[in-house]
Amino acid sequence: MVLRPDLAVIAESVAPGSRVLDVGCGDGALIAALRDRKGCDARGMEIDPANVAECVARGLSVIQGDADKDLAFYPDSSVEYAILSQTLQTTMRPDRVLEELLRIGRKAFVSFPNFGHWKVRTSLLWNGRMPVTRLLPIAWYATPNIHHATVNDFRDMVRERGIKVEQAWYLSGDRRCSPAAASFRAEHAVFLLAR
Incomplete structure (x- = not known):
C-alpha cells in the first residue's frame, strides 16, 4: 500500500x-506499515467508529477515542513516538493535545495542512x-478543520512552549519542497518534536 506523503x-x-501511538489514525495505513515494515508495536486511537471497526477487522490494535479528552488516560513516556497526522487542526485545543503527545511519547510527529499556502491565499484574495x-x-461548512494554522503559526506555538523541533519536512502536492518560504510554498508540513 502506498502511504499518503506525510x-x-x-x-x-x-x-x-x-x-508507537497514532492518534487520529484514520484507516490505520500508517500503523499497518510500521507494524509490517519496521516491526513496531504500533497502536492507534481514532474517533470515527467506522474507521475503528475497519482497523480492528484488519488486525490492527486501535481503540475509539477523542484526542481532546482521552489522551489523559495514557501513562507518561509510554511510547517512543506519539503521532498526530492531519488531526491537529481538527482538535478543540491543539496546544493541549500537543502537550499530551509529548507527555505520552518521548518524541512526537505532527503533520497538518498549511493554510498559509499560496493557493489558499490566492483563493481568499481573488475569490x-x-x-x-x-x-x-x-467546503468550509462541512470540513472537520476548526483551526486554520500556517507553518509560521505552528513554529511560534512550539517555540512559546519550549518544544524542540528536531526535524521538519515540507510537502507541495506529493513531493517534498525546500524549507525556504515554507509558509508560502508548502501545502503540508511534518514536524518531529521533543522536549
Missing part, C-alpha cells in the same frame, strides 16, 4: 521496533472564499 515521511523516520482543493477537498 505518512511516508513519518514511516521512514520511525526507528525499527519502536512503540473571497475558503478554497476547495485536491488536498483540502471539503
Whole structure:
C-alpha cells in the first residue's frame, strides 16, 4: 500500500521496533506499515467508529477515542513516538493535545495542512472564499478543520512552549519542497518534536 506523503515521511523516520501511538489514525495505513515494515508495536486511537471497526477487522490494535479528552488516560513516556497526522487542526485545543503527545511519547510527529499556502491565499484574495482543493477537498461548512494554522503559526506555538523541533519536512502536492518560504510554498508540513 502506498502511504499518503506525510505518512511516508513519518514511516521512514520511525526507528525499527519502536512503540508507537497514532492518534487520529484514520484507516490505520500508517500503523499497518510500521507494524509490517519496521516491526513496531504500533497502536492507534481514532474517533470515527467506522474507521475503528475497519482497523480492528484488519488486525490492527486501535481503540475509539477523542484526542481532546482521552489522551489523559495514557501513562507518561509510554511510547517512543506519539503521532498526530492531519488531526491537529481538527482538535478543540491543539496546544493541549500537543502537550499530551509529548507527555505520552518521548518524541512526537505532527503533520497538518498549511493554510498559509499560496493557493489558499490566492483563493481568499481573488475569490473571497475558503478554497476547495485536491488536498483540502471539503467546503468550509462541512470540513472537520476548526483551526486554520500556517507553518509560521505552528513554529511560534512550539517555540512559546519550549518544544524542540528536531526535524521538519515540507510537502507541495506529493513531493517534498525546500524549507525556504515554507509558509508560502508548502501545502503540508511534518514536524518531529521533543522536549
